[in-house]
Amino acid sequence: MTKLTFVELKLLVREPGAMFSLLIPLFILVIFGSSIGPGDTMLLPMALAIAVGLVGLYMLPTTMATYRERGILRRLSSTPVRPASMLVVQLILQFVLAVVSCGLLVIxxxxxxxxxxxTRGPLIAVTFLLGTAAMFAIGLLIAALAPNGRAANGVGVLLYFPMAFLAGLMQPTDKMPVILARIGEYTPLGAFRQSMQDVWAGGAPDPLMLVVMAAYALVISIAAAKFFRWE
Incomplete structure:
Protein backbone atom coordinates (compact mmCIF):
# COMPACT_ATOMS: atom_id res chain seq x y z
CA MET A 1 0.00 0.00 0.00
CA THR A 2 2.85 2.39 0.88
CA LYS A 3 4.71 1.60 -2.33
CA LEU A 4 1.53 2.04 -4.36
CA THR A 5 0.90 5.41 -2.72
CA PHE A 6 4.44 6.56 -3.48
CA VAL A 7 4.19 5.49 -7.13
CA GLU A 8 0.79 7.14 -7.57
CA LEU A 9 2.07 10.30 -5.91
CA LYS A 10 4.91 10.54 -8.42
CA LEU A 11 2.45 10.06 -11.27
CA LEU A 12 0.13 12.70 -9.83
CA VAL A 13 2.96 15.23 -9.53
CA ARG A 14 3.79 14.69 -13.21
CA GLU A 15 0.15 14.96 -14.29
CA PRO A 16 -0.55 18.27 -16.10
CA GLY A 17 -4.10 18.21 -14.79
CA ALA A 18 -2.83 18.39 -11.22
CA MET A 19 -0.91 21.57 -12.01
CA PHE A 20 -4.00 22.90 -13.77
CA SER A 21 -6.09 22.25 -10.64
CA LEU A 22 -3.53 24.09 -8.52
CA LEU A 23 -2.92 27.09 -10.75
CA ILE A 24 -6.36 27.95 -12.16
CA PRO A 25 -7.95 28.86 -8.80
CA LEU A 26 -4.80 30.74 -7.82
CA PHE A 27 -4.81 32.59 -11.14
CA ILE A 28 -8.43 33.63 -10.59
CA LEU A 29 -7.59 34.85 -7.11
CA VAL A 30 -4.64 36.87 -8.43
CA ILE A 31 -6.67 38.41 -11.25
CA PHE A 32 -9.55 39.48 -9.02
CA GLY A 33 -7.43 39.98 -5.92
CA SER A 34 -7.54 43.76 -6.20
CA SER A 35 -11.17 43.60 -5.09
CA ILE A 36 -10.25 41.89 -1.81
CA GLY A 37 -10.38 44.18 1.18
CA PRO A 38 -9.74 43.41 4.84
CA GLY A 39 -13.43 42.62 5.32
CA ASP A 40 -14.03 40.70 2.09
CA THR A 41 -15.76 37.39 2.71
CA MET A 42 -16.75 36.39 -0.84
CA LEU A 43 -13.84 35.96 -3.24
CA LEU A 44 -11.72 33.51 -1.27
CA PRO A 45 -14.60 31.09 -0.50
CA MET A 46 -15.47 31.19 -4.20
CA ALA A 47 -11.87 30.33 -5.11
CA LEU A 48 -11.87 27.45 -2.61
CA ALA A 49 -15.05 26.05 -4.14
CA ILE A 50 -13.51 26.32 -7.61
CA ALA A 51 -10.44 24.38 -6.44
CA VAL A 52 -12.44 21.55 -4.86
CA GLY A 53 -14.75 21.39 -7.87
CA LEU A 54 -11.85 21.02 -10.30
CA VAL A 55 -10.31 18.16 -8.34
CA GLY A 56 -13.61 16.38 -7.76
CA LEU A 57 -15.09 16.73 -11.24
CA TYR A 58 -11.95 16.73 -13.37
CA MET A 59 -8.97 14.98 -11.78
CA LEU A 60 -10.62 12.13 -9.86
CA PRO A 61 -13.01 10.77 -12.51
CA THR A 62 -10.54 11.15 -15.35
CA THR A 63 -7.84 9.26 -13.46
CA MET A 64 -10.05 6.37 -12.35
CA ALA A 65 -11.79 5.95 -15.72
CA THR A 66 -8.43 6.02 -17.51
CA TYR A 67 -7.02 3.34 -15.21
CA ARG A 68 -10.01 1.10 -15.93
CA GLU A 69 -9.78 1.80 -19.67
CA ARG A 70 -6.11 0.80 -19.73
CA GLY A 71 -6.77 -2.40 -17.79
CA ILE A 72 -4.71 -1.29 -14.79
CA LEU A 73 -7.46 -2.12 -12.31
CA ARG A 74 -8.01 -5.53 -13.93
CA ARG A 75 -4.31 -6.38 -13.78
CA LEU A 76 -4.13 -5.36 -10.13
CA SER A 77 -6.67 -8.06 -9.31
CA SER A 78 -4.01 -10.69 -10.11
CA THR A 79 -1.46 -9.16 -7.73
CA PRO A 80 -1.32 -8.88 -3.93
CA VAL A 81 -2.45 -5.26 -4.38
CA ARG A 82 -6.22 -5.33 -4.79
CA PRO A 83 -8.04 -2.88 -7.11
CA ALA A 84 -9.80 -1.39 -4.10
CA SER A 85 -6.40 -0.31 -2.79
CA MET A 86 -5.95 1.83 -5.89
CA LEU A 87 -9.30 3.51 -5.25
CA VAL A 88 -8.35 4.27 -1.64
CA VAL A 89 -4.95 5.64 -2.66
CA GLN A 90 -6.49 7.83 -5.35
CA LEU A 91 -9.07 9.23 -2.95
CA ILE A 92 -6.34 10.06 -0.45
CA LEU A 93 -4.06 11.68 -3.04
CA GLN A 94 -6.86 13.65 -4.68
CA PHE A 95 -7.96 14.86 -1.24
CA VAL A 96 -4.38 15.94 -0.53
CA LEU A 97 -4.35 17.76 -3.87
CA ALA A 98 -7.54 19.62 -2.90
CA VAL A 99 -6.06 20.50 0.50
CA VAL A 100 -2.83 21.77 -1.06
CA SER A 101 -4.72 23.82 -3.64
CA CYS A 102 -6.93 25.41 -0.98
CA GLY A 103 -3.96 25.91 1.31
CA LEU A 104 -2.12 27.86 -1.39
CA LEU A 105 -5.19 30.04 -1.89
CA VAL A 106 -5.53 30.83 1.82
CA ILE A 107 -1.81 31.54 2.26
CA THR A 119 -10.41 31.68 13.04
CA ARG A 120 -13.13 29.06 13.50
CA GLY A 121 -11.05 26.09 12.43
CA PRO A 122 -13.49 23.28 13.31
CA LEU A 123 -16.29 24.85 11.28
CA ILE A 124 -13.96 25.29 8.32
CA ALA A 125 -12.84 21.67 8.59
CA VAL A 126 -16.39 20.28 8.76
CA THR A 127 -17.53 22.41 5.82
CA PHE A 128 -14.47 21.50 3.76
CA LEU A 129 -14.80 17.77 4.46
CA LEU A 130 -18.51 17.65 3.59
CA GLY A 131 -18.09 19.77 0.47
CA THR A 132 -15.14 17.71 -0.73
CA ALA A 133 -16.97 14.45 0.00
CA ALA A 134 -19.96 15.61 -2.05
CA MET A 135 -17.82 16.62 -5.03
CA PHE A 136 -15.70 13.46 -4.86
CA ALA A 137 -18.87 11.35 -4.79
CA ILE A 138 -19.98 12.95 -8.05
CA GLY A 139 -16.53 12.35 -9.50
CA LEU A 140 -16.68 8.67 -8.56
CA LEU A 141 -20.11 8.34 -10.17
CA ILE A 142 -18.75 9.87 -13.37
CA ALA A 143 -15.83 7.41 -13.26
CA ALA A 144 -18.26 4.55 -12.69
CA LEU A 145 -20.42 5.38 -15.70
CA ALA A 146 -17.91 6.78 -18.19
CA PRO A 147 -16.61 4.24 -20.73
CA ASN A 148 -13.12 5.78 -20.81
CA GLY A 149 -10.96 8.60 -19.48
CA ARG A 150 -11.79 11.01 -22.29
CA ALA A 151 -15.51 10.59 -21.70
CA ALA A 152 -15.05 11.07 -17.95
CA ASN A 153 -13.10 14.25 -18.63
CA GLY A 154 -15.81 15.57 -20.94
CA VAL A 155 -18.66 14.75 -18.58
CA GLY A 156 -16.80 16.34 -15.69
CA VAL A 157 -16.27 19.56 -17.62
CA LEU A 158 -19.88 19.61 -18.83
CA LEU A 159 -21.10 19.22 -15.25
CA TYR A 160 -18.63 21.68 -13.78
CA PHE A 161 -19.63 24.81 -15.67
CA PRO A 162 -23.39 24.75 -15.02
CA MET A 163 -22.74 23.78 -11.40
CA ALA A 164 -20.24 26.60 -11.04
CA PHE A 165 -22.72 29.06 -12.55
CA LEU A 166 -25.57 27.99 -10.27
CA ALA A 167 -23.22 28.03 -7.26
CA GLY A 168 -22.37 31.68 -7.88
CA LEU A 169 -18.75 31.04 -8.85
CA MET A 170 -19.01 32.91 -12.15
CA GLN A 171 -20.98 35.86 -10.85
CA PRO A 172 -22.35 36.84 -7.43
CA THR A 173 -25.66 35.20 -6.60
CA ASP A 174 -27.26 38.59 -5.91
CA LYS A 175 -26.79 39.37 -9.61
CA MET A 176 -28.55 36.17 -10.70
CA PRO A 177 -32.28 35.61 -11.15
CA VAL A 178 -33.79 34.72 -7.77
CA ILE A 179 -34.99 31.30 -8.88
CA LEU A 180 -31.55 30.31 -10.21
CA ALA A 181 -29.80 31.57 -7.08
CA ARG A 182 -32.23 29.55 -4.97
CA ILE A 183 -31.66 26.41 -7.00
CA GLY A 184 -27.93 26.96 -6.80
CA GLU A 185 -28.00 26.93 -3.01
CA TYR A 186 -29.07 23.29 -3.09
CA THR A 187 -26.39 22.09 -5.47
CA PRO A 188 -23.34 20.51 -3.79
CA LEU A 189 -21.01 23.23 -5.04
CA GLY A 190 -23.48 25.97 -4.12
CA ALA A 191 -23.99 24.62 -0.61
CA PHE A 192 -20.22 24.39 -0.19
CA ARG A 193 -19.60 27.95 -1.40
CA GLN A 194 -22.38 29.39 0.74
CA SER A 195 -21.26 27.51 3.85
CA MET A 196 -17.66 28.64 3.39
CA GLN A 197 -18.82 32.20 2.89
CA ASP A 198 -20.87 32.04 6.11
CA VAL A 199 -17.81 30.89 8.05
CA TRP A 200 -15.64 33.56 6.44
CA ALA A 201 -18.19 36.18 7.50
CA GLY A 202 -17.71 35.14 11.12
CA GLY A 203 -20.87 33.07 11.45
CA ALA A 204 -21.72 29.42 11.24
CA PRO A 205 -22.84 27.50 8.16
CA ASP A 206 -26.55 26.88 7.79
CA PRO A 207 -27.18 23.35 9.16
CA LEU A 208 -29.44 22.69 6.18
CA MET A 209 -26.54 23.32 3.80
CA LEU A 210 -24.39 20.86 5.74
CA VAL A 211 -27.17 18.28 5.51
CA VAL A 212 -27.44 18.94 1.76
CA MET A 213 -23.72 18.25 1.27
CA ALA A 214 -23.83 15.15 3.47
CA ALA A 215 -26.86 13.82 1.59
CA TYR A 216 -25.17 14.31 -1.78
CA ALA A 217 -22.04 12.56 -0.50
CA LEU A 218 -23.96 9.58 0.89
CA VAL A 219 -26.52 9.01 -1.86
CA ILE A 220 -24.18 9.54 -4.80
CA SER A 221 -21.43 7.43 -3.20
CA ILE A 222 -23.89 4.54 -2.91
CA ALA A 223 -24.83 4.95 -6.57
CA ALA A 224 -21.15 5.10 -7.57
CA ALA A 225 -20.40 1.92 -5.63
CA LYS A 226 -23.33 0.16 -7.31
CA PHE A 227 -22.32 1.07 -10.87
CA PHE A 228 -18.52 1.05 -10.55
CA ARG A 229 -16.73 -1.51 -12.71
CA TRP A 230 -13.15 -2.61 -12.19
CA GLU A 231 -12.78 -3.61 -15.86
Missing amino acids: FAGTVLGAHLP
Whole structure:
Protein backbone atom coordinates (compact mmCIF):
# COMPACT_ATOMS: atom_id res chain seq x y z
CA MET A 1 0.00 0.00 0.00
CA THR A 2 2.85 2.39 0.88
CA LYS A 3 4.71 1.60 -2.33
CA LEU A 4 1.53 2.04 -4.36
CA THR A 5 0.90 5.41 -2.72
CA PHE A 6 4.44 6.56 -3.48
CA VAL A 7 4.19 5.49 -7.13
CA GLU A 8 0.79 7.14 -7.57
CA LEU A 9 2.07 10.30 -5.91
CA LYS A 10 4.91 10.54 -8.42
CA LEU A 11 2.45 10.06 -11.27
CA LEU A 12 0.13 12.70 -9.83
CA VAL A 13 2.96 15.23 -9.53
CA ARG A 14 3.79 14.69 -13.21
CA GLU A 15 0.15 14.96 -14.29
CA PRO A 16 -0.55 18.27 -16.10
CA GLY A 17 -4.10 18.21 -14.79
CA ALA A 18 -2.83 18.39 -11.22
CA MET A 19 -0.91 21.57 -12.01
CA PHE A 20 -4.00 22.90 -13.77
CA SER A 21 -6.09 22.25 -10.64
CA LEU A 22 -3.53 24.09 -8.52
CA LEU A 23 -2.92 27.09 -10.75
CA ILE A 24 -6.36 27.95 -12.16
CA PRO A 25 -7.95 28.86 -8.80
CA LEU A 26 -4.80 30.74 -7.82
CA PHE A 27 -4.81 32.59 -11.14
CA ILE A 28 -8.43 33.63 -10.59
CA LEU A 29 -7.59 34.85 -7.11
CA VAL A 30 -4.64 36.87 -8.43
CA ILE A 31 -6.67 38.41 -11.25
CA PHE A 32 -9.55 39.48 -9.02
CA GLY A 33 -7.43 39.98 -5.92
CA SER A 34 -7.54 43.76 -6.20
CA SER A 35 -11.17 43.60 -5.09
CA ILE A 36 -10.25 41.89 -1.81
CA GLY A 37 -10.38 44.18 1.18
CA PRO A 38 -9.74 43.41 4.84
CA GLY A 39 -13.43 42.62 5.32
CA ASP A 40 -14.03 40.70 2.09
CA THR A 41 -15.76 37.39 2.71
CA MET A 42 -16.75 36.39 -0.84
CA LEU A 43 -13.84 35.96 -3.24
CA LEU A 44 -11.72 33.51 -1.27
CA PRO A 45 -14.60 31.09 -0.50
CA MET A 46 -15.47 31.19 -4.20
CA ALA A 47 -11.87 30.33 -5.11
CA LEU A 48 -11.87 27.45 -2.61
CA ALA A 49 -15.05 26.05 -4.14
CA ILE A 50 -13.51 26.32 -7.61
CA ALA A 51 -10.44 24.38 -6.44
CA VAL A 52 -12.44 21.55 -4.86
CA GLY A 53 -14.75 21.39 -7.87
CA LEU A 54 -11.85 21.02 -10.30
CA VAL A 55 -10.31 18.16 -8.34
CA GLY A 56 -13.61 16.38 -7.76
CA LEU A 57 -15.09 16.73 -11.24
CA TYR A 58 -11.95 16.73 -13.37
CA MET A 59 -8.97 14.98 -11.78
CA LEU A 60 -10.62 12.13 -9.86
CA PRO A 61 -13.01 10.77 -12.51
CA THR A 62 -10.54 11.15 -15.35
CA THR A 63 -7.84 9.26 -13.46
CA MET A 64 -10.05 6.37 -12.35
CA ALA A 65 -11.79 5.95 -15.72
CA THR A 66 -8.43 6.02 -17.51
CA TYR A 67 -7.02 3.34 -15.21
CA ARG A 68 -10.01 1.10 -15.93
CA GLU A 69 -9.78 1.80 -19.67
CA ARG A 70 -6.11 0.80 -19.73
CA GLY A 71 -6.77 -2.40 -17.79
CA ILE A 72 -4.71 -1.29 -14.79
CA LEU A 73 -7.46 -2.12 -12.31
CA ARG A 74 -8.01 -5.53 -13.93
CA ARG A 75 -4.31 -6.38 -13.78
CA LEU A 76 -4.13 -5.36 -10.13
CA SER A 77 -6.67 -8.06 -9.31
CA SER A 78 -4.01 -10.69 -10.11
CA THR A 79 -1.46 -9.16 -7.73
CA PRO A 80 -1.32 -8.88 -3.93
CA VAL A 81 -2.45 -5.26 -4.38
CA ARG A 82 -6.22 -5.33 -4.79
CA PRO A 83 -8.04 -2.88 -7.11
CA ALA A 84 -9.80 -1.39 -4.10
CA SER A 85 -6.40 -0.31 -2.79
CA MET A 86 -5.95 1.83 -5.89
CA LEU A 87 -9.30 3.51 -5.25
CA VAL A 88 -8.35 4.27 -1.64
CA VAL A 89 -4.95 5.64 -2.66
CA GLN A 90 -6.49 7.83 -5.35
CA LEU A 91 -9.07 9.23 -2.95
CA ILE A 92 -6.34 10.06 -0.45
CA LEU A 93 -4.06 11.68 -3.04
CA GLN A 94 -6.86 13.65 -4.68
CA PHE A 95 -7.96 14.86 -1.24
CA VAL A 96 -4.38 15.94 -0.53
CA LEU A 97 -4.35 17.76 -3.87
CA ALA A 98 -7.54 19.62 -2.90
CA VAL A 99 -6.06 20.50 0.50
CA VAL A 100 -2.83 21.77 -1.06
CA SER A 101 -4.72 23.82 -3.64
CA CYS A 102 -6.93 25.41 -0.98
CA GLY A 103 -3.96 25.91 1.31
CA LEU A 104 -2.12 27.86 -1.39
CA LEU A 105 -5.19 30.04 -1.89
CA VAL A 106 -5.53 30.83 1.82
CA ILE A 107 -1.81 31.54 2.26
CA PHE A 108 -1.66 33.78 -0.80
CA ALA A 109 -4.85 35.64 0.10
CA GLY A 110 -3.78 36.13 3.70
CA THR A 111 -0.18 37.17 3.13
CA VAL A 112 -0.16 38.92 -0.25
CA LEU A 113 -3.69 40.25 -0.55
CA GLY A 114 -4.36 40.86 3.12
CA ALA A 115 -7.71 39.08 2.92
CA HIS A 116 -9.85 38.33 5.93
CA LEU A 117 -9.13 34.86 7.34
CA PRO A 118 -11.54 33.18 9.76
CA THR A 119 -10.41 31.68 13.04
CA ARG A 120 -13.13 29.06 13.50
CA GLY A 121 -11.05 26.09 12.43
CA PRO A 122 -13.49 23.28 13.31
CA LEU A 123 -16.29 24.85 11.28
CA ILE A 124 -13.96 25.29 8.32
CA ALA A 125 -12.84 21.67 8.59
CA VAL A 126 -16.39 20.28 8.76
CA THR A 127 -17.53 22.41 5.82
CA PHE A 128 -14.47 21.50 3.76
CA LEU A 129 -14.80 17.77 4.46
CA LEU A 130 -18.51 17.65 3.59
CA GLY A 131 -18.09 19.77 0.47
CA THR A 132 -15.14 17.71 -0.73
CA ALA A 133 -16.97 14.45 0.00
CA ALA A 134 -19.96 15.61 -2.05
CA MET A 135 -17.82 16.62 -5.03
CA PHE A 136 -15.70 13.46 -4.86
CA ALA A 137 -18.87 11.35 -4.79
CA ILE A 138 -19.98 12.95 -8.05
CA GLY A 139 -16.53 12.35 -9.50
CA LEU A 140 -16.68 8.67 -8.56
CA LEU A 141 -20.11 8.34 -10.17
CA ILE A 142 -18.75 9.87 -13.37
CA ALA A 143 -15.83 7.41 -13.26
CA ALA A 144 -18.26 4.55 -12.69
CA LEU A 145 -20.42 5.38 -15.70
CA ALA A 146 -17.91 6.78 -18.19
CA PRO A 147 -16.61 4.24 -20.73
CA ASN A 148 -13.12 5.78 -20.81
CA GLY A 149 -10.96 8.60 -19.48
CA ARG A 150 -11.79 11.01 -22.29
CA ALA A 151 -15.51 10.59 -21.70
CA ALA A 152 -15.05 11.07 -17.95
CA ASN A 153 -13.10 14.25 -18.63
CA GLY A 154 -15.81 15.57 -20.94
CA VAL A 155 -18.66 14.75 -18.58
CA GLY A 156 -16.80 16.34 -15.69
CA VAL A 157 -16.27 19.56 -17.62
CA LEU A 158 -19.88 19.61 -18.83
CA LEU A 159 -21.10 19.22 -15.25
CA TYR A 160 -18.63 21.68 -13.78
CA PHE A 161 -19.63 24.81 -15.67
CA PRO A 162 -23.39 24.75 -15.02
CA MET A 163 -22.74 23.78 -11.40
CA ALA A 164 -20.24 26.60 -11.04
CA PHE A 165 -22.72 29.06 -12.55
CA LEU A 166 -25.57 27.99 -10.27
CA ALA A 167 -23.22 28.03 -7.26
CA GLY A 168 -22.37 31.68 -7.88
CA LEU A 169 -18.75 31.04 -8.85
CA MET A 170 -19.01 32.91 -12.15
CA GLN A 171 -20.98 35.86 -10.85
CA PRO A 172 -22.35 36.84 -7.43
CA THR A 173 -25.66 35.20 -6.60
CA ASP A 174 -27.26 38.59 -5.91
CA LYS A 175 -26.79 39.37 -9.61
CA MET A 176 -28.55 36.17 -10.70
CA PRO A 177 -32.28 35.61 -11.15
CA VAL A 178 -33.79 34.72 -7.77
CA ILE A 179 -34.99 31.30 -8.88
CA LEU A 180 -31.55 30.31 -10.21
CA ALA A 181 -29.80 31.57 -7.08
CA ARG A 182 -32.23 29.55 -4.97
CA ILE A 183 -31.66 26.41 -7.00
CA GLY A 184 -27.93 26.96 -6.80
CA GLU A 185 -28.00 26.93 -3.01
CA TYR A 186 -29.07 23.29 -3.09
CA THR A 187 -26.39 22.09 -5.47
CA PRO A 188 -23.34 20.51 -3.79
CA LEU A 189 -21.01 23.23 -5.04
CA GLY A 190 -23.48 25.97 -4.12
CA ALA A 191 -23.99 24.62 -0.61
CA PHE A 192 -20.22 24.39 -0.19
CA ARG A 193 -19.60 27.95 -1.40
CA GLN A 194 -22.38 29.39 0.74
CA SER A 195 -21.26 27.51 3.85
CA MET A 196 -17.66 28.64 3.39
CA GLN A 197 -18.82 32.20 2.89
CA ASP A 198 -20.87 32.04 6.11
CA VAL A 199 -17.81 30.89 8.05
CA TRP A 200 -15.64 33.56 6.44
CA ALA A 201 -18.19 36.18 7.50
CA GLY A 202 -17.71 35.14 11.12
CA GLY A 203 -20.87 33.07 11.45
CA ALA A 204 -21.72 29.42 11.24
CA PRO A 205 -22.84 27.50 8.16
CA ASP A 206 -26.55 26.88 7.79
CA PRO A 207 -27.18 23.35 9.16
CA LEU A 208 -29.44 22.69 6.18
CA MET A 209 -26.54 23.32 3.80
CA LEU A 210 -24.39 20.86 5.74
CA VAL A 211 -27.17 18.28 5.51
CA VAL A 212 -27.44 18.94 1.76
CA MET A 213 -23.72 18.25 1.27
CA ALA A 214 -23.83 15.15 3.47
CA ALA A 215 -26.86 13.82 1.59
CA TYR A 216 -25.17 14.31 -1.78
CA ALA A 217 -22.04 12.56 -0.50
CA LEU A 218 -23.96 9.58 0.89
CA VAL A 219 -26.52 9.01 -1.86
CA ILE A 220 -24.18 9.54 -4.80
CA SER A 221 -21.43 7.43 -3.20
CA ILE A 222 -23.89 4.54 -2.91
CA ALA A 223 -24.83 4.95 -6.57
CA ALA A 224 -21.15 5.10 -7.57
CA ALA A 225 -20.40 1.92 -5.63
CA LYS A 226 -23.33 0.16 -7.31
CA PHE A 227 -22.32 1.07 -10.87
CA PHE A 228 -18.52 1.05 -10.55
CA ARG A 229 -16.73 -1.51 -12.71
CA TRP A 230 -13.15 -2.61 -12.19
CA GLU A 231 -12.78 -3.61 -15.86
